[in-house]
Amino acid sequence: MQKDFLGSKSRSNTFAYIVGDNIYLNITNRCTNDCTFCLRNNGDAAYGSNPLWLEHEPTADEVLIQVKDIFFDNCQSFVFCGYGEPTCRFQTLIKTAKQLKNKYPNIPIRLNTNGQSELINSIEYTSQLFGLIDSVSISMNSSNEDDYDELCRPVFGKKAFSAMIEFGKRCVGNIPTVQFSVVEETLSEENIAKCREITDKIGAKLRIRKFISENDKNPE
Numbered sequence: 001m002q003k004d005f006l007g008s009k010s011r012s013n014t015f016a017y018i019v020g021d022n023i024y025l026n027i028t029n030r031c032t033n034d035c036t037f038c039l040r041n042n043g044d045a046a047y048g049s050n051p052l053w054l055e056h057e058p059t060a061d062e063v064l065i066q067v068k069d070i071f072f073d074n075c076q077s078f079v080f081c082g083y084g085e086p087t088c089r090f091q092t093l094i095k096t097a098k099q100l101k102n103k104y105p106n107i108p109i110r111l112n113t114n115g116q117s118e119l120i121n122s123i124e125y126t127s128q129l130f131g132l133i134d135s136v137s138i139s140m141n142s143s144n145e146d147d148y149d150e151l152c153r154p155v156f157g158k159k160a161f162s163a164m165i166e167f168g169k170r171c172v173g174n175i176p177t178v179q180f181s182v183v184e185e186t187l188s189e190e191n192i193a194k195c196r197e198i199t200d201k202i203g204a205k206l207r208i209r210k211f212i213s214e215n216d217k218n219p220e
Contacts, residue, residue, distance in 0.1 A: 014082075015058040016066035017049040023075055025063055025096065026052050026082025028089045032116050032160070034153040035141070037186055040083050052083035060095040067100070077134075078104070081112035090121050090128075097132050108134035115139065115164030119156050126170050135177035137207070138168050142187065143194035151186060165198065172203045179205035 017024050029052075035041075044051040067078070078100050080086040086093050097109050115138040117125060129136070142148040145161035154160035171178045180199050182192055192208060199206040 011053040011055045012051045013055050013058070013062075014050045014052055014066075015054075015063045016070055017047075017052075018070055018072070019047045019049075019079070021074060021076040022079050023067055023070065023077075024049075024079045024081050025067075025086075026054065026084070027063060027080065027086055027092055027096065028057050028082070028084035029054050030088040031085040031114070032088070032120060032155045033085070033114050033139075035139075036151055036153070037183055046083075054083070057089060057092070060092055060099055063096050064099050064103070071104075075104075075107055077108045077110050079110045079112060081110075085114050085116070085120075086111060087113055087117035087120055087125075090117065090125055094128050094132065101132065110135045110137060112137045113139070113167075114152070114154075114160075115167040116154065116156060116160055118167055119160065119163045123170075126167065127174075129171070130174040133175055135179070136168075136171050136175050138164060138171075138178070138180045138204075140164065140180035140182050140195055140199070140206075142182070143191050143198060147187075147191065165202070168199075168204055169202050177205070178203075179207050181207040181209050184208050184210055 015026055017026065039046055044053055046052060080093060100107070100109060109132070111129065111133045113136060141151050142161070145158040148161040149158050152160070156163070168178060168180060180195065182195050184192070196206045
């Protein structure tokens with residue numbers, strides 16, 4: 001059911017790329033959302049990277065080779081975040097993260113996700129993240145299922161919103177840092193306030209981020 005959006009896009013094999021003080025990992029172009037505000041609807045790259053549309057999905061070993069090639073001494077984190085939803089390739093995600101932990105034990109790993117892993121895979125898969133992923137950032141994007149469905153156009157329909165919230169709940173207490181994010185330009189102040197109420201209730205953080213364009217050099 002995942003959308004790949006390949007079409008006639010320019011493609012490359014960019015599996016790892018530098019963003020600020022971090023190394024981002026691009027393991028798939030598949031995604032279960034088609035967000036109206038998504039960067040990849042209008043571009044081929046992010047934060048000055050090479051094109052992120054993949055010629056093929058990488059193995060964990062291929063990702064590690066590219067990480068080694070671009071690794072730098074002050075790297076602050078590894079981030080699963082490319083032109084797709086990382087949990088669409090859950091086992092590759094886990095295998096890559098384990099190898100990164102083994103080779104670079106002092107560098108934290110973050111997962112950027114739409115939070116639909118338990119619809120894509122199963123609830124049992126979530127526990128494999130615990131003790132391996134140091135922080136998770138979940139794209140919340142709205143405070144209710146109707147607006148979420150309109151903005152994000154998930155293949156799972158309106159049940160995607162509640163599944164995303166439940167995924168976050170399971171992560172809280174099991175992953176050191178759990179945050180949800182919303183794009184400021186897409187929501188009213190009232191909707192953002194309701195998002196904060198939800199995240200406060202489950203013990204997670206809320207990040208209000210700006211819309212990202214292809215020319216932006218840093219996600220913060």
